[in-house]
Amino acid sequence: MTEIMVVDDDLDLRESMAEVLGGAGFAVTLAADGVAALEIIGRQKFDLILLDLVMPGLGGLEVMRRLREKSPRLPVIMLSAFASVENAVEAMRQGAQDYVTKPFRVDTLLTSVRRTLEEASFESCRASMSMDRIMGCLANPIRRRILTFVEQESSLRFMDICRRLEIEDHTKMNFHLKVLKEAGFLAQDDRKHYLLTQNGLQVMECARLLVKKLSG
Amino acid sequence: MTEIMVVDDDLDLRESMAEVLGGAGFAVTLAADGVAALEIIGRQKFDLILLDLVMPGLGGLEVMRRLREKSPRLPVIMLSAFASVENAVEAMRQGAQDYVTKPFRVDTLLTSVRRTLEEASFESCRASMSMDRIMGCLANPIRRRILTFVEQESSLRFMDICRRLEIEDHTKMNFHLKVLKEAGFLAQDDRKHYLLTQNGLQVMECARLLVKKLSG
DNA sequence: TCTTTTTGTGAAGAAAACTTCACAGCCGGT
DNA sequence: ACCGGCTGTGAAGTTTTCTTCACAAAAAGA
Structure with missing residues (x-):
């Protein structure tokens, strides 16, 4: 089962996303801030992180920077109520896989989640394929x-x-x-x-x- | 430089062996008993161990058994003043690379040391050949x-x-x-x-x- | 005991990897 | 311009590796 973590300081939003994603068959873990999120990620394996851009304390970009040190390939979708081209470009430049503006429609969120997971799976498959090349070459x-x-x-x-x-x-x-x-x-x-x-x-x-x- | 350890409770013998082996170009470390030897081996890398079969406390066979847990391939030459077929066979069965009876002539000892080191080097070369097997297997x-x-x-x-x-x-x-x-x-x-x-x-x-x- | 499933063996067939062959293009020296 | 050496290309031949087939032995279940 695919493990997704939602990091947002808004309780209502967290819970509604848990409901949506849970209903779509994902296992959802919630975190209210970046510190909690980083601690949980250090203990448990996830397939995708949904991360709020603007939060008190550690902001989304800083959280992403820190989790990249441990999990370079863990996909991140950045969420933001303060959508602007600058925010979006910066988040993507810093390594987010996708960027979804709040408030979002359920189908927009699920589409982004599914597409991101699929692309991550393709990347993982590519790494496996490159073992073929490496080992075949060194044989x-x-x-x-x-x-x-x-x-x-x-x-x-x-x-x-x-x-x-x-x-x-x-x-x-x-x-x-x-x-x-x-x-x-x-x-x-x-x-x-x-x-x-x-x-x-x-x-x-x-x-x-x-x-x-x-x-x- | 090749690192050799001599383990023997007889001080005179230890020192004369240090002199002989040192003169032959080896770096020699001395230990008076098995416990001291095992502790030093845990901290420092050696290329060969010269080990007295009969010592108070831990005997040579027990010392060898313990060091094999950590260094399965570390060559051991067993030394014994109480030479018998049974002793020799048992030591070799337990994994010693050679068996030299005391008192020994200097050239006998050096021959055994050089031959054992050379055989160990051959083993290491075989490890390189096993790259074929590893890579071929993983291809x-x-x-x-x-x-x-x-x-x-x-x-x-x-x-x-x-x-x-x-x-x-x-x-x-x-x-x-x-x-x-x-x-x-x-x-x-x-x-x-x-x-x-x-x-x-x-x-x-x-x-x-x-x-x-x-x-x- | 009988039947089915699990696991194993060796030979033949197929595919993949490597080696050799025939040739060619490029560059520098005479 | 010609020659020799260096480097490259693609096809054919050979070897190695993997897959399939036919059968068998061992173990488990009824």
């Missing part, structure tokens, strides 16, 4: 050797890699380099030298951690 | 789903896994479970329930870290 020993060598040397030309790894058929090397480029672990600079991307560096770091852990 | 999405599900649920029967992952051909599942068992990530208890091994848990942890890092 091959030649490609692991390429990454290790390029990591050590920082910047290399095509034939340097071939010679060092003693791969005589350059088209074989070309194939594997292409796979690594498409996976986003390797890139070429303007002189066509190969170097690791940020992702490539991260992958190598995690691979080393894995070996270390499995070696006891 | 398959079904196997990743199995590991994720078993991690969440802790202990599962064969058909539970099939039904949950909606894999209708049970022999397909059987194939993938077999791969995971052979890789050492999955095991079965006495009721044939599937559960993650320590290695399996480590692998899942690193996979999550990898996804997290690559998601920014």
Whole structure:
């Protein structure tokens, strides 16, 4: 069951939203202010946060900033009675997934909730798909050797890699380099030298951690 | 520099071994008994332990059993003045890498030390080869789903896994479970329930870290 | 005991991944 | 302009990995 938290200092609004969302099949948790919300989020997993922009004490933007430190991908829909272009743009720039003005119609709210959850699910699916790419890429020993060598040397030309790894058929090397480029672990600079991307560096770091852990 | 610990209640022997091993280029730490040894090992990394079989208080076998709980792969050479076939066989059965009788010639000791260190290094190299197995294993999405599900649920029967992952051909599942068992990530208890091994848990942890890092 | 379900085994078939081959474009040196 | 080296492309061939099939053994339930 999908877990949604509603953060708003207006009790009536909180309760009416609990009723609407509960009726639509979601499990709803209420919080009257940002401090309470952040504490509950630290203890329990949620799929979506509905967050009032203007509240006494911690405002919605500050609450969102803080929860992003712990849950970078937790979707947030910002609610505001003081709708303006500036407010809306700022909230979205700070990372909200959507922005709904109060008072809102029930169907507007539910549409936004469902769309946001669906998009978050798609993002989660994309992360899972990228494991295919990462692991499939690293399953091959030649490609692991390429990454290790390029990591050590920082910047290399095509034939340097071939010679060092003693791969005589350059088209074989070309194939594997292409796979690594498409996976986003390797890139070429303007002189066509190969170097690791940020992702490539991260992958190598995690691979080393894995070996270390499995070696006891 | 290679770190060696010598555990022996005989002060003269400890010191003469420190001299011999130090002269051979090793960094030597001395401990007079098992309790002291276990405490130092808990704080500092060693490459080899030279352990007296018979000591007052904790004997060598008990010390080795305890240090194996923390460092399953740390090489141990057992030393004994009371050499017998039974003693030697028991020490090796309990996991010592070598067994040297006291009094020993200097070259006998150094040979044993060097050989044991070299074999340990070979083991470490094998861990690198096991990257093939790890990555090859994780390259398959079904196997990743199995590991994720078993991690969440802790202990599962064969058909539970099939039904949950909606894999209708049970022999397909059987194939993938077999791969995971052979890789050492999955095991079965006495009721044939599937559960993650320590290695399996480590692998899942690193996979999550990898996804997290690559998601920014 | 009989039947059904669960779990397992090995071989064959299919798909995916990798390697090799044939060729081509680009660049620098003579 | 020609040659050689570097780098790249796509197709064909080979190997590896995965899926399916046919059957069997073990366990559970009636």
